[in-house]
Amino acid sequence: MKNRVQELRKEKRITQEELAGLCNVTRQTIISLENGRYNPSIFLARKIAQIFHLTIEEVFLFEEDNHELR
Template sequence: MKNRIKVFRAMHDMTQEELADAIRVTRRTINSIERGKYNPSIEVAYRIAKTFGVTIEEVFCFEDGEDTEDRR
């Protein structure tokens, strides 16, 4: 799942550690989510979105495995 966590962190001048502390997870968890190695639970996704004052959909984008170019 793609996400814009790094973009939102930069907009809020926030480190991975600061975000992790704010939503009560480890920095390693934030790093893994940002890199697309781990999909967060709905609760963690909600806490991330709430921290930035946006919706979950603004932070995360579900991919179904197909490239949009292939769908045309």
Template sequence: MKTRIQELRKLHRISQEELGLAVGVTRQTITSLEGEKYTASLVLAYKIAQYFSLSIEEVFDFSQLEEM
């Protein structure tokens, strides 16, 4: 699943480690999300979106899921 996590992190000048700590996951989880190797749970997606004061849809691209 495509995300804007890396873009948003760079915009806010925070590391993967900082974001992971803020939302309760490891740096490796953030790396996997950014590399599209892992799909966030609804709870994690909510926490990440809330961290950036955005909606889940503004952070995660669900258009590919509709094709399945």
């Protein structure tokens, strides 16, 4: 899953440490999110979206695979 966390954080001039504090997670979690090494829980995704006044879908870009759901 791709995300816009780093882009949005920089637009708002928020440091990784500040965003981590607002989300009640570690800076390492934010770093991992921004580098695409970690997919957040739905609760963390919602919190991040709320901080940026966006929907989860506007922050986290779900990649569709080529398989149909059955």
